[in-house]
Amino acid sequence: xxxxxxxxxxxxxxxxxxxxxxxxxxxxxxxxxxxxxxxxxxxxxxxxxxxxxxxxxxxxxxxxxxxxxxxxxxxxxxxxxxxxxxxxxxxxxxxxxxxxxxxxxxxxxxxxxxxxxxxxxxxxxxxxxxxxxxxxxxxxxxxxxxxxxxxxxxxxxxx
Numbered sequence: 001x002x003x004x005x006x007x008x009x010x011x012x013x014x015x016x017x018x019x020x021x022x023x024x025x026x027x028x029x030x031x032x033x034x035x036x037x038x039x040x041x042x043x044x045x046x047x048x049x050x051x052x053x054x055x056x057x058x059x060x061x062x063x064x065x066x067x068x069x070x071x072x073x074x075x076x077x078x079x080x081x082x083x084x085x086x087x088x089x090x091x092x093x094x095x096x097x098x099x100x101x102x103x104x105x106x107x108x109x110x111x112x113x114x115x116x117x118x119x120x121x122x123x124x125x126x127x128x129x130x131x132x133x134x135x136x137x138x139x140x141x142x143x144x145x146x147x148x149x150x151x152x153x154x155x156x157x158x159x
Contacts, residue, residue, distance in 0.1 A: 058097040076111040098131035119151035
């Protein structure tokens with residue numbers, strides 16, 4: 001059974017998420033395709049991840065299977081970023097978690113979820129669509145840190 005568990009702003013919880021952040025497939029799918037250092041990740045986690053809505057772990061039974069964080073994106077809107085642990089990918093857990101996130105966000109007072117996904121990340125786009133998210137559009141974006149030009153698909157879901 002897939003559940004969500006609210007994260008704490010502790011190094012213990014940050015380290016669980018950090019181990020998946022630098023996975024090769026995660027890096028390939030990330031906006032900035034570079035690994036993060038622990039110091040950089042911990043600073044971002046502790047200072048930024050708890051502003052809009054606390055992040056959550058995705059759990060499969062008692063096992064940590066993923067991580068979802070949220071950023072404020074305008075009135076009533078949250079941008080979500082999901083990362084499923086490598087050993088749990090391809091099992092439908094991401095899709096199920098994206099469905100559960102809807103009620104979590106709604107209970108936090110939000111009315112819309114969005115996600116920006118690299119167009120090459122077909123698995124993520126498919127998971128969002130299976131969870132009831134619709135494609136809002138595609139844009140070309142320059143990643144400032146790396147000067148890379150990439151195509152981004154925005155998906156959304158009204159709550």
